Amino acid sequence: MTVLAITGGVGGSKLALGLSKLLSPDRLIIAVNTGDDFTHLGLRVCPDLDTVMYTLAGMENPETGWGVACDTWETMSALEALGGPTWFRLGNRDIATHLERTRRLAAGEPLSKVTAHLARSCGVKHRIVPASDQNISTVVETPLGQLPFQKYFVELGCKPTVQGFQFVGAENARPAPALQTCFDKGEIEAVIICPSNPYVSIAPIIAIPGIRAFLRKPEVPVVSVSPIVGGKALKGPTAKIMRELGIQPSSLAIAEHYSDIVSKLFIDVADENQVEQIASLGVETTVSRTVMTTIADKTRLARDVLVQAGINIDQID
């Protein structure tokens, strides 16, 4: 039996790392958002897949939340000298990941196979899969018009007001084959929705019909961790986006957002006063410390989440 973790980039990958410390590789499959993926300078870049992979490989850059630790920058400097676009920063080592991904995709390999190869090459034993092998592109609706996600997120620094999101391709996308196999064989005993941005990181995954349908099945517990603590997002634009969408940023709002799929929600001690309101939505809460700074934080929260999901923890070195 397997635990399915659903995640975006930085925030979610912390819990995914914690889960990987408690479950053996055959008991965890991590499905990652691909709505942020884009082709840049001819390279296929998958930011969330890479963040999860680098994090599980211990290669992540904790200062940026993206890229490889201690990477070097000669290509970016030379690109700047050539007048090329440098708003999306690509370190020398990180570029190798994109080159090899682009090469394999061009040779006809599906993204899930490419991802498995890259992760294995980085020493990752747990299964990291794109939510789908079909392209999904998150488009941000703003007063400036529809913006490709990375233009909004990185080039424009999330400044434009968000009016909505579209996940182009999601409706016709199928779950990645390894994920579909888990569904078909009834192997998933619990789903953990990691504390990534629900609107831009988790939503493109849930927008895939095969995944949405599975999450709505009542027999599999779906546990999530609120990415909002004390009305703020720990990192990234989640709170800003919520306000722009007319939603007061709170764990209660997260519970409302997820109420049709999530059975249990972890909220931070800072939000303890919202327990009763969340309960009224039919969502059970666990109050915990959800801010993950150290590896011990990540493992502890992952352990608590697994316990609440009714999952036995493996003995791993």
Added chain:
Amino acid sequence: MTVLAITGGVGGSKLALGLSKLLSPDRLIIAVNTGDDFTHLGLRVCPDLDTVMYTLAGMENPETGWGVACDTWETMSALEALGGPTWFRLGNRDIATHLERTRRLAAGEPLSKVTAHLARSCGVKHRIVPASDQNISTVVETPLGQLPFQKYFVELGCKPTVQGFQFVGAENARPAPALQTCFDKGEIEAVIICPSNPYVSIAPIIAIPGIRAFLRKPEVPVVSVSPIVGGKALKGPTAKIMRELGIQPSSLAIAEHYSDIVSKLFIDVADENQVEQIASLGVETTVSRTVMTTIADKTRLARDVLVQAGINIDQID
């Protein structure tokens, strides 16, 4: 009035550099072989264009003959760790050139416009143009079958026996627009065929009908420098290829090869004994020192070639 230099990579770019020291930017246009170009790891790589550009920019790596001097290699190392193909070595700074080229080509810019931008960004004032904006792919016929050029040249180290070459796309290719404009306006007062490999570096250029027709016009002097010295090529597989094609490597054979287009051929003092035989082909010879090691060698040979072509030399700092 303008001098047209026709060149491949390493050997030819030495003379092209010499020419650039003697002619102002408006009096020199350098048309470069694109038959070696290929798409690798999703990047469009144009080895000869880059060698000429880096050489004129003073950025070339004299030890390898390709790439940028003092480049660093983190991307290649990381690519190797990912199990990617590393037989074609790409330094970090060099990769920036390919990324920006690939980006601009994907945005719809023709190769000549991309090349002009890259060269200008590197500080090159003289015009470097691809022989054509249409793709030309050199294919090597060998006992192993037809091989893409870089597979033969780099991956297999020129080991397979050459039975012939095809320049796929050349027959339907048009000269690059800047070159065609020079032709149309009658601006070319002389053509210099640089001492690159006649069979793989110069032949794909001459295979373009619009260039071939121009070179055959009797009114424009076409001067070349033999890449064979004392029966050997200074660098690269020219002599090996000639033997495999059933041709005894010599300056005489080069003169025969070029006899329908070249009016004057520079040969090295080591080949002085071939002057009379070459004269019998209707090709005038100048015996000189054609081995270019120092910048003084390059400028001196360029000066001698220009004098023989009847070209006035500019006063350049």
